[in-house]
Amino acid sequence: MIPFLDLQREYQNIQAELEPVVQRVLASGQYILGDEVRVFELRWAKYCGVRYGAMVASGTDGLTLALEASEAIHSGAGDEVITAAHGSPYTALAILRAGARPVFADIDAKTWLASPETIEPAITPRTRAIIPVHLYGLVSDMAGIMRLARDRNLVVIEDACQAHGARFQDRGQWRKAGSLGDAAAFSFYPTKNLGCFGDAGFIATDDEEWMNRARMLAQGGQHERDHTLSAGHNSRGDELQAAILNCKLAHLDEWNDRRRKLAGLYRQRLKLPGICFQQVPEAVEPVYHLFVVRHPQRDALRAYLRERGIEALIHYPEAVHLQPAFLQPGQPALAEAERVAAEVLSLPLHPCLSDTQAEEVADTINEFAAVRV
Numbered sequence: 001m002i003p004f005l006d007l008q009r010e011y012q013n014i015q016a017e018l019e020p021v022v023q024r025v026l027a028s029g030q031y032i033l034g035d036e037v038r039v040f041e042l043r044w045a046k047y048c049g050v051r052y053g054a055m056v057a058s059g060t061d062g063l064t065l066a067l068e069a070s071e072a073i074h075s076g077a078g079d080e081v082i083t084a085a086h087g088s089p090y091t092a093l094a095i096l097r098a099g100a101r102p103v104f105a106d107i108d109a110k111t112w113l114a115s116p117e118t119i120e121p122a123i124t125p126r127t128r129a130i131i132p133v134h135l136y137g138l139v140s141d142m143a144g145i146m147r148l149a150r151d152r153n154l155v156v157i158e159d160a161c162q163a164h165g166a167r168f169q170d171r172g173q174w175r176k177a178g179s180l181g182d183a184a185a186f187s188f189y190p191t192k193n194l195g196c197f198g199d200a201g202f203i204a205t206d207d208e209e210w211m212n213r214a215r216m217l218a219q220g221g222q223h224e225r226d227h228t229l230s231a232g233h234n235s236r237g238d239e240l241q242a243a244i245l246n247c248k249l250a251h252l253d254e255w256n257d258r259r260r261k262l263a264g265l266y267r268q269r270l271k272l273p274g275i276c277f278q279q280v281p282e283a284v285e286p287v288y289h290l291f292v293v294r295h296p297q298r299d300a301l302r303a304y305l306r307e308r309g310i311e312a313l314i315h316y317p318e319a320v321h322l323q324p325a326f327l328q329p330g331q332p333a334l335a336e337a338e339r340v341a342a343e344v345l346s347l348p349l350h351p352c353l354s355d356t357q358a359e360e361v362a363d364t365i366n367e368f369a370a371v372r373v
């Protein structure tokens with residue numbers, strides 16, 4: 001059996017480091033917004049190359065709060081925020097939660113991400129913000145998207161929930177995901193490249209006032225204790241999760257290197273006719289949160305793998321603009337996003353996967369050519 005993920009094994013590998021840290025927090029009597037959260041906020045902001053960071057309760061909250069704190073949206077006024085039609089529905093959910101209307105951009109056929117060319121046709125006089133999603137760990141064309149946004153006075157919030165440590169080269173300089181827009185959100189959901197043992201998220205920005213507003217909104221909208229200035233959220237940083245993240249952060253670069261090595265192995269060894277990969281632009285160093293292939297017989301291929309003890313998942317089986325919560329009358333077809341949803345298959349990839357296991361996955365996929373109808 002080759003499981004898609006092996007979080008228990010990852011835990012066992014660093015158990016000796018983690019358990020004393022968790023014990024220390026349990027004994028401290030401080031469980032919310034304490035020293036561990038403060039230290040993690042400083043460390044993660046520094047790692048990403050931004051000045052300010054706030055830990056919140058989830059990636060969805062990070063996106064919602066970053067959008068609300070931008071002051072670009074007037075809740076309920078019909079303001080529009082553009083995001084990619086292929087990806088996690090939580091991005092669109094955050095836009096709705098912030099009181100705006102999600103508008104969907106198609107994806108590029110090579111990178112499978114929304115691009116300046118696919119975003120531009122979605123812009124209307126009501127557009128206020130763009131949320132590019134660095135899907136599967138591949139950074140969007142942030143140079144092009146920022147140019148598009150600056151020309152039209154739009155706010156850009158990166159959805160970096162799948163891109164911890166991924167880099168983008170702009171004017172000769174490599175910069176990390178999370179430092180490339182006006183603000184960014186991360187998720188530390190357990191399966192992420194940097195994941196905790198529950199839910200947690202993050203807002204990153206260089207804008208001090210934006211950060212102050214986001215922090216206030218994350219703490220109930222209270223300007224000072226028990227004095228509520230605006231309708232905020234309960235989205236406070238959790239000490240246990242921060243302590244775990246402080247510990248795991250030391251391993252992130254090594255784990256991302258391992259993911260890149262396994263992705264290289266898959267790219268080189270997979271030969272099945274009709275299989276294709278997400279194209280990595282020269283200006284991007286991805287972190288392979290997921291290793292996703294496309295194949296016209298995706299469902300048959302997945303069943304074939306399952307019969308041979310290999311677990312493959314689908315991220316994501318339905319384009320976001322077609323899901324009932326987001327579907328709008330007159331929604332235009334978004335051809336590439338609709339096509340990709342029927343073809344994507346995520347292969348096992350995590351830092352504990354061995355070369356031998358990845359080779360077995362690739363060889364089994366290659367054999368599918370001989371049996372398919």
Ligand SMILES: Cc1ncc(COP(=O)(O)O)c(C=O)c1O
Binds near residue numbers: 060090187188189199
């Ligand atoms: C691209 C993307 N955006 C948003 C989210 C939402 O993050 P969370 O589950 O921490 O709320 C996720 C993760 O689930 C994600 O992968």
